Amino acid sequence: xxxxxxxGLLGFPALPLVAEVGRAAEAAGFESVWVAETRVTRDAVxxxxxxxxxxxxxRVGSAAINAYTRGAALIAITWAAMEEAAPGRVILxxxxxxxxxxxxxGYSFDRPLSRLEEMVQAxxxxxxxxxxxxxxxxxxxxxxxxxEIVPGTPPPIYLCVTGPRxxxxxxxxxxxxxxxxxxxxxYVERARRLLDRAAxxxxxxxxxxxxxxxxxxxxxxxxxxVRPILATYLVHFPHLAKETGLDPDFLSTLxxxxxxxxxxxxFDMLPDRLVGRHALCGTASDCRDRLEDYRRAGLQLPILFxxxxxxxxxINELASA
Numbered sequence: 001x002x003x004x005x006x007x008g009l010l011g012f013p014a015l016p017l018v019a020e021v022g023r024a025a026e027a028a029g030f031e032s033v034w035v036a037e038t039r040v041t042r043d044a045v046x047x048x049x050x051x052x053x054x055x056x057x058x059r060v061g062s063a064a065i066n067a068y069t070r071g072a073a074l075i076a077i078t079w080a081a082m083e084e085a086a087p088g089r090v091i092l093x094x095x096x097x098x099x100x101x102x103x104x105x106g107y108s109f110d111r112p113l114s115r116l117e118e119m120v121q122a123x124x125x126x127x128x129x130x131x132x133x134x135x136x137x138x139x140x141x142x143x144x145x146x147x148e149i150v151p152g153t154p155p156p157i158y159l160c161v162t163g164p165r166x167x168x169x170x171x172x173x174x175x176x177x178x179x180x181x182x183x184x185x186x187y188v189e190r191a192r193r194l195l196d197r198a199a200x201x202x203x204x205x206x207x208x209x210x211x212x213x214x215x216x217x218x219x220x221x222x223x224x225x226v227r228p229i230l231a232t233y234l235v236h237f238p239h240l241a242k243e244t245g246l247d248p249d250f251l252s253t254l255x256x257x258x259x260x261x262x263x264x265x266x267f268d269m270l271p272d273r274l275v276g277r278h279a280l281c282g283t284a285s286d287c288r289d290r291l292e293d294y295r296r297a298g299l300q301l302p303i304l305f306x307x308x309x310x311x312x313x314x315i316n317e318l319a320s321a
Contacts, residue, residue: 003295004032004300005030005031005302005304005318005319005321006031006033006034006208006301006303006304007030007032007033007034007303007304007314008033008036008063008210008303008304009033009034009035009036009047009305009311010036010038010039010305011036011037011039011041012042012308013308013311015042015046015047015050018047018050018054019050019053020054021033021051021311022050022051022054022058023055024312025055025319026055028315028316028320029320031058032059032060032061032091032301032303033051033060034060034063034093034208034210035047035051035062035063036062036063036064036305037062037065037066038064038066038097038101039101040101040104044064044065045062048060048061048062048082048090049082049085052085052086052089052090053085053086055086058089059090059091060089060091061090061091061158062091062092062093063093063158063160063178063208063303064093064095064097064158065093065095066094066095066096066097066098066102067094067095067096067097067115067116068097068102068105068107069097069102069105069107071140072118072119072123072126072135072140073126073142073145073147075119075123076122076123076126076127076147076150077126077147077149079092079123079155080127080149080151081149082155083152084149087153091155091157091158091176092123092155092157092158093157093158093159093178094120094158094159094160095116095160096109096112096115096116096161097109098237099237100236111139113165113166113169114138115139116159116161116166116169117173118137118139119140120157120174121135121137121140121173122135122140122142123157124154124157125142126142126147126150127150127151127154131145131147132144132146133145133146156176156205157173157174157176158174158176158178158205158206158208159173159174159177159178160177160178161177161178161179161180162179162180162183162239162240163239163243167191167194167195168194168197168198170195170198170205171194171196171197171198171203172198174205175206176208177191177195177203177205177207177208178208178209178210178303179191179207179208179209179210180209180210180243181210181211181305182230182233182240182278182279183209183244183278184244184245184277184278185293185294185297185299186245187244188207188209188294188297188298189297189298191207191298192297192298195207206301207298207299207300208299208300208301208302208303209299209302209303210303210305211279211280211291211294211302211303211304212226212230212278212279212280212306213279213280213281213287213306213314213318214226214280214306214307215282215283215287215306215310215317215318218282218283219272219276219281219282219286220272222281222282223275223276223281225307225309226279226281226307227267229307230270230278230279231258231263231267231270232263234246234251234255234266235258235263238251238255250269253269254266254269276290284318284321287321288318288321291318291321304318
C-alpha cells in the first residue's frame with residue numbers, strides 16, 4: 001500500500017474556514033481529512049460535507065461518530081447523500097463514543113460494542129438490501145424501511161476503536177480501523193496482531209491511527225501545548241488510558257491528584273519525555289522521525305490531529321512526511 005497521510009480536525013475550524021482548509025490540505029498533499037465528533041462541538045457531517053464540496057481528490061471520513069446519537073437509517077441516508085456529492089471519497093468512521101459527552105446528552109454508556117456491531121449491520125442492510133428493509137436487533141431496529149436514496153457504491157466502514165474486544169470486532173466486520181490517539185507504536189503492533197487474528201489471517205482493511213501533533217521550535221515548547229490534552233485523556237477516559245501501556249498505579253495516582261488538586265496539578269507528573277512517547281512533539285524533523293516509528297509498527301495511514309493554533313503549520317510542514 002502506498003504511503004498515505006491524513007489530517008484530523010478536532011471540532012475546528014469554524015465552518016466558514018472549512019473549505020479553505022480542505023483545499024489547502026489537498027494542495028499540500030494530504031490524501032484524506034478526518035473529522036472528530038467526540039465532544040459536544042461542531043458535528044462531523046456539516047464539516048465533512050463542506051470539505052467534500054470544496055475538494056476534488058481528498059477522501060473525507062468521520063473519526064468518529066458514535067453508535068448512540070443517530071439512528072441507523074439516518075446514518076445510512078446521510079452517508080449516501082455525501083457519496084452522491086463525492087463518489088468514492090466518503091468514509092463512515094464510527095465508534096462506541098465516550099462516557100462523558102454521551103452522559104451530557106442523556107445516553108448511558110450501555111453495551112457499546114453490541115450497539116456498534118448492530119449499527120454496522122443495519123447501515124449495510126439499508127445500503128445493500130432491496131427495500132423494504134427490516135432489521136431486528138436488540139438495540140437497533142428497522143421496520144420495513146423504504147430509503148429514497150442509497151449509494152451507488154456503499155462507503156467503506158471504519159471502526160474507531162481501542163480495546164481488544166473492539167479490535168476483534170473490527171477485524172471481523174470493518175473495512176478499516178482508526179486507532180485512538182496517544183497510543184505508542186507498541187500498541188499499533190499489538191492492534192495489528194489482534195486484527196489479523198480476528199480476520200483469520202491478515203486483516204485486509206486499512207489500519208489508520210490518530211496521532212496528536214504539536215510543532216514547535218523545541219520538544220519542550222511543543223509538549224507544553226499537548227500536556228493538558230494528554231492529562232484530560234488519561235484522567236477522564238480510564239478505559240482508553242489503560243491501553244497506553246502506562247503503569248496502572250501511575251494512572252491511579254494521576255486521577256487521585258486530579259480529583260484533589262484539579263487537572264493542572266497533574267501536569268508536573270507528565271514530563272516532556274512522557275508526552276513525547278504518546279504524541280508527535282517538536283520540530284518538523286522530530287515529528288517526521290517519530291512518524292516513521294509508527295509506520296514501522298504497522299500504521300498504514302497516520303492521521304495528524306494538530307492543536308487549533310498549529311493547523312496551518314502542520315499543513316505546510318508535514319504534508320509530505
